[in-house]
Amino acid sequence: xxxxxxxPLIEPYADGELDAAAILELEKHIHDCPACALxxxxxxxxxxxLKQDALFFAAPKELRRKIKGELYSQLSTKSRWGFWSWNxxxxxxxxVAFACLALLLTVTLTGPSAQQQxxxxxxxxxxxxxxxxxxxxxxxxxxxxxxxxxxxxxxxxPPVKDLAVQGFPxxxxxxxxxxxxxxxxxxxxxxxxxxxxxxWPVTATGSEPVPLMPINxxxxxxxxxxxxxxxxxxxxxxxxxxxxVQDYQSGTPLK
Amino acid sequence: MDExxxxxxxxxxxxxxxxxxxxxxxxxxSNDHDAQDxxxxxxxxxxxxxxxxxxxxxxxxxxxIVRNTFYNWLQKNRPKEIAGELDDEALAVxxxxxxxxxxxxxxxxxxxxxxxxxxxxxxxxxxxxxxxMEGLNYKEIAELSDVPIGTVMSRLARARKQLQKxxxxxxxxxxxx
Numbered sequence: 428x429x430x431x432x433x434x435p436l437i438e439p440y441a442d443g444e445l446d447a448a449a450i451l452e453l454e455k456h457i458h459d460c461p462a463c464a465l466x467x468x469x470x471x472x473x474x475x476x477l478k479q480d481a482l483f484f485a486a487p488k489e490l491r492r493k494i495k496g497e498l499y500s501q502l503s504t505k506s507r508w509g510f511w512s513w514n515x516x517x518x519x520x521x522x523v524a525f526a527c528l529a530l531l532l533t534v535t536l537t538g539p540s541a542q543q544q545x546x547x548x549x550x551x552x553x554x555x556x557x558x559x560x561x562x563x564x565x566x567x568x569x570x571x572x573x574x575x576x577x578x579x580x581x582x583x584x585p586p587v588k589d590l591a592v593q594g595f596p597x598x599x600x601x602x603x604x605x606x607x608x609x610x611x612x613x614x615x616x617x618x619x620x621x622x623x624x625x626x627w628p629v630t631a632t633g634s635e636p637v638p639l640m641p642i643n644x645x646x647x648x649x650x651x652x653x654x655x656x657x658x659x660x661x662x663x664x665x666x667x668x669x670x671x672v673q674d675y676q677s678g679t680p681l682k
Numbered sequence: 683m684d685e686x687x688x689x690x691x692x693x694x695x696x697x698x699x700x701x702x703x704x705x706x707x708x709x710x711x712s713n714d715h716d717a718q719d720x721x722x723x724x725x726x727x728x729x730x731x732x733x734x735x736x737x738x739x740x741x742x743x744x745x746x747i748v749r750n751t752f753y754n755w756l757q758k759n760r761p762k763e764i765a766g767e768l769d770d771e772a773l774a775v776x777x778x779x780x781x782x783x784x785x786x787x788x789x790x791x792x793x794x795x796x797x798x799x800x801x802x803x804x805x806x807x808x809x810x811x812x813x814x815m816e817g818l819n820y821k822e823i824a825e826l827s828d829v830p831i832g833t834v835m836s837r838l839a840r841a842r843k844q845l846q847k848x849x850x851x852x853x854x855x856x857x858x859x
Contacts, residue, residue: 435835435839438838438839438842439820439835442819442820442838444819444820469846470842473845476795476849477795477799477814477815478814479792481796482795482796482815483701483815484704484705484709484717485701485704485705486700486703486704486705486721487714487718490704490721490722494700494721494726495697497722497725498689498725498729499689501726502685502686502689
């Protein structure tokens with residue numbers, strides 16, 4: 428090995444990247460060549476100088492805390508936005524349903540200009556939630572589990588009813604977030620169709636159930652009573668969804 | 683896996699490398715405030731893309747995200763600092779005279795070395811930090827920086843040569859200390 432061959436190998440040698448055969452040859456050359464021996468010593472000296480602990484910046488404690496806090500708060504936001512976890516319901520379907528509902532709500536509440544922005548926000552936040560498995564807050568076929576689950580999580584008590592006899596079994600519930608507030612979402616099922624019933628308190632007077640124009644195949648019915656407002660949304664046909672609403676209205680809430 | 687379990691796993695596998703992440707960001711961004719911003723953004727992105735992590739080397743994976751986040755940040759905040767492509771081939775014609783004198787770097791205190799590194803162009807700072815402080819091997823650096831191993835070697839050699847020159851200047855007999 429001559430100097431020209433040796434020079435480019437000195438640093439890889441110091442970095443532990445050289446194979447055994449090359450190491451042997453290089454060491455032999457360094458032993459006999461003062462110039463390469465000097466280059467080798469200088470490389471080592473530089474590596475030593477760079478290895479000082481004082482050069483390493485450890486993450487400030489406060490940064491670590493901030494990041495953890497941010498991650499956990501994302502988690503709780505996600506779980507609020509996160510929709511049904513039933514695996515036979517595709518996430519895409521859900522996002523469309525949610526976007527449509529939100530769209531409608533916003534149209535009602537704030538008019539069309541803010542509506543698009545809100546819808547985009549919801550869609551993108553849902554797309555984020557697609558990256559992970561969804562969180563179902565409470566899955567239960569037992570309404571006695573669902574009802575107490577909401578206690579302490581909301582500043583109101585949503586009327587939880589089971590309509591299994593009428594063919595709309597209650598299968599779960601969760602907290603959701605719409606129009607800037609926490610809302611209750613009850614989930615009912617008819618055959619393979621899911622019905623989401625969003626509930627939150629209002630001060631407005633009661634109104635009769637009104638079906639809205641279907642959006643992308645989803646039917647919506649809105650009404651209010653007893654200082655609560657209700658939004659039912661489903662891919663169920665309009666007639667059966669209205670049946671559901673009537674059954675729900677005449678059903679007895681759990682105490 | 684539910685979201686909570688995912689975060690647990692993330693905390694166990696990725697967050698232990700937060701020091702490494704901050705160190706890289708700190709050297710690249712040159713100040714604490716910007717380094718914190720970059721590290722935080724990178725960590726949140728890492729969690730978002732945690733699904734794509736295959737479990738090989740969490741540190742190298744996180745550092746890749748830190749690096750990418752930093753260059754995005756740089757583009758947005760200090761576009762002037764983005765140098766043209768480094769001429770990695772220039773090394774071939776550079777002579778090796780910088781090695782001709784012995785340099786006693788043992789006496790180089792941390793502050794002097796810190797200044798010498800800080801004065802390097804960002805690509806050189808990056809490779810020095812990745813190799814010498816974060817301990818990544820050539821292959822890992824090549825993957826992280828998305829360049830061939832040959833480029834890693836020549837860039838590293840040039841970065842070291844610049845450092846040696848700066849530090850040797852500091853300690854030349856009669857030279858300015």
